[in-house]
Each structure stands twice: as structure tokens, then as C-alpha cells.
Amino acid sequence: MRIGIVVDSTCDLPQEFLRANDIVLLPITVRIGDAVLADxxxxxxxxxxxxxxxxxxxxxxxxxxxxxxxxxDLFLQRLVVDYDHVFCLTVTRTRSPIYDNAVQASFAILNEYRPIRQAAGHTSPFALRVIDTQTLFAAQGITAVEAVRLRKQEASVAQMRTRLEELAANSYGYMVPRDLYYLRARARAKGDRSVGLIGAALGSALDIKPVLRGWRGATEPVAKLKGFESTVEKLFDFTIGRIRAGLMTPTVCLSYGGELDELRFLPGYNRLHNECKEHGIEIYECVMGLTGMVNVGKGAVVVGFAAAPHEFKV
Structure with missing residues (x-):
């Protein structure tokens, strides 16, 4: 069976990984004034x-x-011919309409695909599954990497579906934003009151940085620590602790809102890499997607992994 994997452009994975594994992208268009770019x-x-x-x-x-x-249109023009079953892995539905759009589209796709497949010489049925990853950015990469691994192992559709839904409920994305004023301005522009003026001003004045967690559809602060680099270092050390406790997949995803050389010079980065190597954990790191950066600002660090339920403690 030919199994396809679809993600949206908030899924932070390296472009070469997406290309090498034929992962199809649902792009998001970003407009700032007269400047427009498809992510x-x-x-x-x-x-x-x-x-x-x-x-x-x-x-x-x-x-x-x-x-x-x-x-x-994407499915009917291409995917229903190229694949027999597609897993569409979306950013958490609490932050974007992509999941709901995909579910709504699936009804039309499943009603209209038969003559298109038949014309291409395929007589077998087509099916798709839309999965809400319940998280965002680098943490979305966890389910996509696992989907690729399962496909290579020739797992059944039922096995893949069960596993990916399990991971979606246990994928954690931890983010340290660099600029709280930007985060608040962006939140206000979108009608989101989750970052208040007092909190942003206090954080900037005292150099306090929150650690934000995306998990099971909720995005919320789980810690407030002093100093950006110090907070990132504590996040990396916390991730090392979760690796030692045992992850649900041998994967850690990192994304950064800027040049990757800046990420690699942050304190704790080398320790995290060494720990992953020691435990057979593969790291996927990339520049944060444009959609992510316009929402959280330059210089943010995100770590994603799948693990049993836990609390953030440093």
C-alpha cells in the first residue's frame, strides 16, 4: 500500500528531510503590508x-x-492518484483552522475520488486520516518523523493510526520566547489575551522569560525564569532529564527563530547533543518556519519530544 504523509508549514522539520521522505506540505501564506510569501x-x-x-x-x-x-483540490489533483492512504498531520486545532479545514475537505475528497483514481488505472479504494497533533512547531515534527519510520517498516494503516494518535496525545513542545513585547503585540493583533501587558513589561524589565508548553491542545506558561540564555539552558537540561527517563520515540526536534549557528552557541546545546548521541536519540533541527516566527518573534527556541505525562521542573 502506498502511504502518503501530509503536514502543514508550521511543522518544524528540515526541508531536506521533508523532500527526502516525500512529505507533502500544506503551505501557509504570510502577508506583511505589500510583502507576501508562501511558507x-x-x-x-x-x-x-x-x-x-x-x-x-x-x-x-x-x-x-x-x-x-x-x-x-490538492488531494483530488494529486494525492488520490499518488497514494492509497494518506495521514494528514496538522498543527493543534486550538491555534489554527487547518485541522477543521482538512476534516471538512475530507468529506468531498472521499465522495469524489473514485473516477479520478479509475482514470489513472487504480481500482482500489482511497482513504485518509486527519490527525490533530495537539501541539505546534518543533513538537509537530515528532509524529511526522514517526510516520516516516513506520512507513519504512511497512506497518499497517491501523498500526500507524494507533501509534500516531498515541503520540499526538503525548507530544510536548516547550518554547522560550526572546521578546515578550513582540509576543504580546502579536497576541493582541490576533485577539489573543494570553500574554498581558503587565506580564510583558515585568518580564522585560527584570529579564524574566517564560517557558511555554504546547501539549494536548493547550499552550500555557509552565515556568518563569531569569535570563534568556539561562532559561534556554535549563530547558535543554530538562530535556536531557526526560531523555534519561525515557522518551516514547528516539527523536528530539529543535527549531530556532533565526540562524542555526546562533542556536548552536546557546549554553546547554552541546550537552543536549551529547546526551542524544549517548542514548541513540536522533536530533532534527531547523530554522523555525515563517508562520511560527511571525507569531512568536525572532530568536525563540522550541524543543519537541514525546514522553509520558510529566511536569516541567528545573
Missing amino acids: NRDEEATLEFLRAHIATRGHEAETQPFTTQQIR
Whole structure:
């Protein structure tokens, strides 16, 4: 059976990994004033756009994910012919309409695919499963990497579905933002009151940085620590602790809102890499997607992994 994997462009994985494993992307379009760019996970284009626009006007950006009609067209024009079953892994539905759009599109796709497949010489049925990863950014990468691994092992559709849904409920994304004023301005532009003015001002004045967690559809602060680099180091050390306790997949995903050389110079980065190597954990790291950066600002660090329920403690 030919199994396809679809993600949206908030899924932070290296572009070469997506290409090498034929992962299909649902791009999100970003508009800042007259500048428009489709977020196709092109790191160079993202960094260029970042240098030109995000620093000053990113909080004003408008983002437009694939609509129900666009998802329907993508499947009917290409995917129902290329694959027999597709897993569509989306950013948490609490932060984006992509999941709901994909579910809505699936009804039309399953009603209309038969003549298209028959014309291409395929007589078997087509099926798809939309899975809400319940998290975002680097943490979305966990289910995608596992889907690739299971496909290579020729796991059945039922086995893949069970495993991916299990991981979606246990994938954690931890983020340390660099600029709380930007985060608050962006949240206000979107009508999100989760980052208040007092909290942003206090954080900047005292150099307090929150650790935000994306898990099971909720995004919330789980710690407030002093200093950006110190907070990132504590997050890396916390991740090392979770690795030692045992992860649900041999995978850690990292994304950074800027040049990766900056990420690699942060304290604790080398310790995390050494720990992953010692435990047979593969690290996937990439520049944060443009959609992520316009929502959380430059310089944010995100760590994603799958683990049993736990609390963030340093």
C-alpha cells in the first residue's frame, strides 16, 4: 500500500528531510503590508523575509492557511492518484483552522475520488486520516518523523493510526520566547489575551522569560525564569532529564527563530547533543518556519519530544 504523509508549514522539520521522505506540505501564506510569501519551509527565503520585515512589522502579519477548497483540490489533483492512504498531520486545532479545514475537505475528497483514481488505472479504494497533533512547531515534527519510520517498516494503516494518535496525545513542545513585547503585540493583533501587558513589561524589565508548553491542545506558561540564555539552558537540561527517563520515540526536534549557528552557541546545546548521541536519540533541527516566527518573534527556541505525562521542573 502506498502511504502518503501530509503536514502543514508550521511543522518544524528540515526541508531536506521533508523532500527526502516525500512529505507533502500544506503551505501557509504570510502577508506583511505589500510583502507576501508562501511558507514552503525554505530556510533561506524565511531568513531573508525575517531580516526584511519581521523585526519591525511581523506582529502585523496576516496568515492564511490552506482553505477547505485548496486542500480538496490538492488531494483530488494529486494525492488520490499518488497514494492509497494518506495521514494528514496538522498543527493543534486550538491555534489554527487547518485541522477543521482538512476534516471538512475530507468529506468531498472521499465522495469524489473514485473516477479520478479509475482514470489513472487504480481500482482500489482511497482513504485518509486527519490527525490533530495537539501541539505546534518543533513538537509537530515528532509524529511526522514517526510516520516516516513506520512507513519504512511497512506497518499497517491501523498500526500507524494507533501509534500516531498515541503520540499526538503525548507530544510536548516547550518554547522560550526572546521578546515578550513582540509576543504580546502579536497576541493582541490576533485577539489573543494570553500574554498581558503587565506580564510583558515585568518580564522585560527584570529579564524574566517564560517557558511555554504546547501539549494536548493547550499552550500555557509552565515556568518563569531569569535570563534568556539561562532559561534556554535549563530547558535543554530538562530535556536531557526526560531523555534519561525515557522518551516514547528516539527523536528530539529543535527549531530556532533565526540562524542555526546562533542556536548552536546557546549554553546547554552541546550537552543536549551529547546526551542524544549517548542514548541513540536522533536530533532534527531547523530554522523555525515563517508562520511560527511571525507569531512568536525572532530568536525563540522550541524543543519537541514525546514522553509520558510529566511536569516541567528545573
